[in-house]
Amino acid sequence: MVLNDLIQIKERELASRKKYVLRCCMAAGCMSSNAQSLKDELEKAVAAAGLKDEVEVRGVGCLKLCCQGPLVQADPAEILYERVKPEDAAAIVAALKGGQAKVSQGDLNHPFFTRQMSIVLANSGIVDPERIDSYIAADGYLALRNALREMEPKEVTDTIVRSGLRGRGGAGFPTGLKWGTVAKSTGTKKYVICNADEGDPGAFMDRSVLESDPHAVLEGMALAAYAVGADQGYIYVRAEYPLAISRLQTAIKQAKQYGLLGSGVFESPFNLTIDLRLGAGAFVCGEETALMASVEGKRGTPRPRPPFPAEKGLWNCPTLINNVETFANVPAIVRNGAEWFAGIGTEKSKGTKVFALAGKIKNTGLIEVPMGTKLRDIVEDMGGGAPDGGTIKAVQTGGPSGGCIPAGSLDTPVDYESLSKLGSIMGSGGMIVMDQATDMVDVARFFMEFCMDESCGKCVPCRAGTAQMHHLLSKIVARKATAEDLAKLEELCDMVKHTSLCGLGQTAPNPVMSTLRFFRGEYTERLQPDTLGRPGTESAVPAGSRAT
Amino acid sequence: MCAKTLTIDGNEVSAADDATILDAATEAGIKIPTLCHLEGVYDIGACRLCLVEAVGIPKLLPACTTKVVEGMNVRTDTERIRKYRRINLELLFAERNHVCSVCVSNNHCELQTLAYNHGMDHVRYDYLFPKWAVDTTHPRYGMDHNRCILCTRCVRVCWHVEGAGTLNTAGRGARSQIIADLIQPWGEADSCTSCGKCVMACPTGALFQRGATVGEMEHDREKLEFIITAREKKQWIP
Amino acid sequence: MDPLRLATVWMGGCAGCHMSFLDLDEFLIDLAPKVELVFSPVVDAKEYPEGVDLVLIEGAVCNEEHVEMAHKIRRRTKTVVAFGDCAVTGNVTAMRNQLGLGNAENVLQRAYIELADSTGRIPKLKGIVPELLEHVMPLQEVIHVDYYLPGCPPPADRIKALVGALLAGQTPKLEGKDIKFG
Numbered sequence: 001m002v003l004n005d006l007i008q009i010k011e012r013e014l015a016s017r018k019k020y021v022l023r024c025c026m027a028a029g030c031m032s033s034n035a036q037s038l039k040d041e042l043e044k045a046v047a048a049a050g051l052k053d054e055v056e057v058r059g060v061g062c063l064k065l066c067c068q069g070p071l072v073q074a075d076p077a078e079i080l081y082e083r084v085k086p087e088d089a090a091a092i093v094a095a096l097k098g099g100q101a102k103v104s105q106g107d108l109n110h111p112f113f114t115r116q117m118s119i120v121l122a123n124s125g126i127v128d129p130e131r132i133d134s135y136i137a138a139d140g141y142l143a144l145r146n147a148l149r150e151m152e153p154k155e156v157t158d159t160i161v162r163s164g165l166r167g168r169g170g171a172g173f174p175t176g177l178k179w180g181t182v183a184k185s186t187g188t189k190k191y192v193i194c195n196a197d198e199g200d201p202g203a204f205m206d207r208s209v210l211e212s213d214p215h216a217v218l219e220g221m222a223l224a225a226y227a228v229g230a231d232q233g234y235i236y237v238r239a240e241y242p243l244a245i246s247r248l249q250t251a252i253k254q255a256k257q258y259g260l261l262g263s264g265v266f267e268s269p270f271n272l273t274i275d276l277r278l279g280a281g282a283f284v285c286g287e288e289t290a291l292m293a294s295v296e297g298k299r300g301t302p303r304p305r306p307p308f309p310a311e312k313g314l315w316n317c318p319t320l321i322n323n324v325e326t327f328a329n330v331p332a333i334v335r336n337g338a339e340w341f342a343g344i345g346t347e348k349s350k351g352t353k354v355f356a357l358a359g360k361i362k363n364t365g366l367i368e369v370p371m372g373t374k375l376r377d378i379v380e381d382m383g384g385g386a387p388d389g390g391t392i393k394a395v396q397t398g399g400p401s402g403g404c405i406p407a408g409s410l411d412t413p414v415d416y417e418s419l420s421k422l423g424s425i426m427g428s429g430g431m432i433v434m435d436q437a438t439d440m441v442d443v444a445r446f447f448m449e450f451c452m453d454e455s456c457g458k459c460v461p462c463r464a465g466t467a468q469m470h471h472l473l474s475k476i477v478a479r480k481a482t483a484e485d486l487a488k489l490e491e492l493c494d495m496v497k498h499t500s501l502c503g504l505g506q507t508a509p510n511p512v513m514s515t516l517r518f519f520r521g522e523y524t525e526r527l528q529p530d531t532l533g534r535p536g537t538e539s540a541v542p543a544g545s546r547a548t
Numbered sequence: 549m550c551a552k553t554l555t556i557d558g559n560e561v562s563a564a565d566d567a568t569i570l571d572a573a574t575e576a577g578i579k580i581p582t583l584c585h586l587e588g589v590y591d592i593g594a595c596r597l598c599l600v601e602a603v604g605i606p607k608l609l610p611a612c613t614t615k616v617v618e619g620m621n622v623r624t625d626t627e628r629i630r631k632y633r634r635i636n637l638e639l640l641f642a643e644r645n646h647v648c649s650v651c652v653s654n655n656h657c658e659l660q661t662l663a664y665n666h667g668m669d670h671v672r673y674d675y676l677f678p679k680w681a682v683d684t685t686h687p688r689y690g691m692d693h694n695r696c697i698l699c700t701r702c703v704r705v706c707w708h709v710e711g712a713g714t715l716n717t718a719g720r721g722a723r724s725q726i727i728a729d730l731i732q733p734w735g736e737a738d739s740c741t742s743c744g745k746c747v748m749a750c751p752t753g754a755l756f757q758r759g760a761t762v763g764e765m766e767h768d769r770e771k772l773e774f775i776i777t778a779r780e781k782k783q784w785i786p
Numbered sequence: 787m788d789p790l791r792l793a794t795v796w797m798g799g800c801a802g803c804h805m806s807f808l809d810l811d812e813f814l815i816d817l818a819p820k821v822e823l824v825f826s827p828v829v830d831a832k833e834y835p836e837g838v839d840l841v842l843i844e845g846a847v848c849n850e851e852h853v854e855m856a857h858k859i860r861r862r863t864k865t866v867v868a869f870g871d872c873a874v875t876g877n878v879t880a881m882r883n884q885l886g887l888g889n890a891e892n893v894l895q896r897a898y899i900e901l902a903d904s905t906g907r908i909p910k911l912k913g914i915v916p917e918l919l920e921h922v923m924p925l926q927e928v929i930h931v932d933y934y935l936p937g938c939p940p941p942a943d944r945i946k947a948l949v950g951a952l953l954a955g956q957t958p959k960l961e962g963k964d965i966k967f968g
């Protein structure tokens with residue numbers, strides 16, 4: 001494969017485009033509400049109407065407004081049909097050439113769509129994730145070809161450095177810096193890993209990217225492998241994502257057939273094999289050192305860092321590990337240039353971020369917005385606020401490692417620094433909206449239970465500390481706790497945060513600390529008076545001098 | 549190999565190039581509490597009792613897995629560290645069922661000793677009283693999960709000193725447990741050579757010789773050290 | 787100086803701690819002029835009196851009577867010492883907690899039916915036999931404790947150290963070798 005082949009494929013693909021396209025969402029959300037038989041019915045209806053030469057029925061990735069699925073978009077008229085049933089197929093096909101189908105239509109001019117900015121999801125809902133040609137038609141693999149044939153590995157890394165891209169897996173570590181470290185690490189064998197473990201409850205951004213645009217992730221990994229000098233890649237994806245897995249398998253197979261993976265990619269000396277590794281669904285296996293242990297076939301538990309994976313990773317070799325969304329940004333950056341990307345977002349947080357908007361909000365689904373977008377714009381404009389006239393009380397970001405941002409701070413821009421100033425984190429992109437009826441102590445307990453169950457059990461503060469914190473939170477919820485219990489809880493938060501081995505334990509207290517910071521009253525109003533009885537004041541012997 | 553110099557609790561100390569903070573402190577006669585560390589097998593940094601402060605580094609560092617850095621200034625016994633250690637020990641006692649008065653290791657238990665040294669005269673947290681079994685299917689040894697602190701010393705000696713690979717960890721969080729072979733009763737684990745190294749390595753009364761009664765179980769750490777020294781350094785020093 | 791009003795109380799324990807107290811031997815004779823033993827299993831007082839200066843409580847809190855008693859003691863006493871492992875940790879007395887909820891019933895079954903001769907019967911007489919709690923508790927979960935003296939039982943010399951210090955008006959500080967579980 002050389003540049004000309006790419007261009008030819010693209011031209012062939014564009015030339016074969018039909019006048020009308022019905023894009024059917026085939027991502028997990030819509031698939032679970034019968035999108036497959038809807039697509040089959042649409043194809044039948046097209047055939048029945050004798051329109052096969054004019055209409056393409058294309059399975060695509062996520063169309064974003066997941067709460068209204070199954071979704072079908074009709075082009076070029078740009079009509080988004082919502083909650084489509086297989087019976088509606090004929091009407092939709094009939095309406096292609098004018099007229100109205102009696103099917104509920106979404107408002108594509110709603111801020112939910114218009115305020116989005118797509119880099120990571122640019123192909124989502126447009127290309128067919130099961131056909132590599134469809135990706136190539138959207139300029140796919142062009143960045144890889146240009147890098148391999150026209151750029152030094154260091155230039156690729158420099159491009160990522162200058163773009164200001166930061167890791168989307170949670171911590172926001174500068175991606176270019178990480179690549180540079182791996183590139184500089186000495187070793188004959190190096191690895192690239194894509195972290196697709198996505199364990200936060202309620203998060204489905206990475207899943208959507210993998211289901212909607214798997215080639216973008218492969219291309220991003222290939223660019224990274226070239227930049228750091230790796231020839232073997234792994235995608236660690238949870239086994240609970242069968243659709244993502246099968247699309248990745250298809251994508252890898254197709255890329256190999258085209259010579260875009262394997263040996264001598266684009267007829268250059270660059271070789272890359274990418275294999276899948278399936279995780280069994282332990283949250284902690286998303287932590288990079290635990291993930292690598294799991295890939296090596298060991299029990300997935302974290303180990304102390306340093307040494308960092310960049311120096312000693314998989315089988316003690318230098319290893320680059322990035323999140324799905326991080327990799328998915330890479331082809332666009334290499335294609336459009338670092339300056340283009342650096343022009344989007346805020347000073348320290350560049351580009352866009354994908355969020356899975358969920359909870360007590362009208363429009364739930366997948367959104368991608370420029371960094372620095374105000375939370376209020378996301379929640380009120382795009383999300384449409386709380387349903388049924390309720391009021392929003394708080395927004396939770398960062399899942400079990402994150403915190404709650406109270407309604408009063410909704411004008412906070414979404415970027416790494418602003419969120420952490422409020423005691424929350426960007427996290428991987430879960431965003432849960434809570435309304436007035438939400439019990440914040442119960443929310444804290446829910447996340448603590450999650451961390452307690454998902455703790456790997458290796459280190460004492462996290463294993464025993466989360467269990468004890470959960471016990472104390474349960475006592476508070478049950479109105480059986482005293483002020484002293486609350487003090488113990490706060491002390492444990494501090495201890496677990498500062499002494500745990502890995503990020504799971506270090507961040508497990510965050511939901512408690514954050515709800516205590518903004519909703520302390522909900523804790524204190526449940527406290528019971530202490531019935532332990534304090535000692536009297538005067539005493540013949542020293543008394544009561546010790547804290548219990 | 550060049551040496552490094554650093555300060556530990558105000559003392560100038562020199563250490564081998566690849567030494568850990570724990571090595572350096574031990575050599576200088578400064579005691580840092582440890583539980584998961586076992587001389588002669590690799591460290592895993594799990595118990596977090598050896599955490600120390602280093603001036604200029606915001607995070608606490610596990611002494612057993614952190615390599616010394618030239619000029620570093622380590623404090624091993626600050627108020628904050630002592631507080632964290634005490635909480636850590638209390639969490640361990642509250643987590644499972646430690647009834648010292650009926651324990652085979654009473655008076656010979658590293659967990660107990662650490663608790664005393666940290667002034668733990670009672671536990672401020674509610675005891676959680678989980679239900680755990682005792683495995684006495686092995687003809688020579690017993691395993692009482694009630695007293696296990698999951699330090700995995702037994703697992704590491706089993707794999708890396710004896711080479712049998714019988715013991716392992718299974719499960720998550722507080723329900724993690726030491727298992728034999730494929731979660732079988734220990735007595736049915738074919739790979740076990742009955743060498744007893746795990747029993748020697750165990751810091752608590754979780755692993756014991758059958759027939760030992762209250763307070764009788766003394767873990768023969770010297771014997772284990774002898775074996776490890778012999779293997780690693782080819783020195784037969786009794 | 788008025789003698790110190792001392793009490794010792796026996797709750798859910800085996801009386802071992804009291805035995806150890808009696809092991810104080812000649813120290814007891816030293817104590818005699820300085821303290822007045824106002825309530826104890828070894829003296830003949832039926833009601834826990836008011837105005838007690840110091841109490842050593844042996845045993846865990848296992849039944850409703852213990853709870854009531856503990857609160858009464860706290861109200862009437864200046865300084866409370868959790869005396870021995872059962873009071874400090876729950877110890878053997880609390881091992882039934884591992885059986886989960888309903889453990890009280892299991893324990894009664896085992897003790898009075900399974901292990902009894904042919905006429906086993908669970909003693910249940912309202913107002914006479916106190917109801918077992920669902921969950922055995924160490925003393926500090928029920929009342930404020932001023933000092934902890936662990937040990938099963940605490941050896942006499944450590945009792946002496948603690949009581950001696952308190953008598954001398956000092957704040958006892960237990961550390962290292964002074965602490966001992968089991």
Ligand SMILES: Cc1cc2nc3c(=O)[nH]c(=O)nc-3n(C[C@H](O)[C@H](O)[C@H](O)COP(=O)(O)O)c2cc1C
Pocket residue numbers: 166167168169170171172173175195196197198199200283284285286287288289321322323324326428502503504
């Ligand atoms: C408990 C825990 C779970 C994690 N889960 C994930 C995950 O599911 N996906 C992910 O990309 N990163 C996860 N991370 C972060 C990774 O350790 C690592 O930082 C990340 O993959 C690096 O990629 P990035 O630099 O592109 O963000 C997790 C971290 C912790 C501590």
Ligand code: SF4
Pocket residue numbers: 284301302454455456457458459460462463500501502503504505506
């Ligand atoms: S912090 Fe939790 S998850 Fe991380 S190593 Fe410790 S026990 Fe395991």
Ligand code: SF4
Pocket residue numbers: 645646647648649651652653654655657658659660695752753754967968
């Ligand atoms: S293992 Fe140690 S702390 Fe646990 S019961 Fe036995 S002696 Fe006590």
Ligand code: SF4
Pocket residue numbers: 695696697698699700701702703726746749750751752754755
């Ligand atoms: S059995 Fe003993 S050595 Fe093994 S993990 Fe438990 S406490 Fe540690």
Ligand code: FES
Pocket residue numbers: 581582583584585592593594595596597598599610611612613
């Ligand atoms: S001895 Fe260092 S963490 Fe356990």
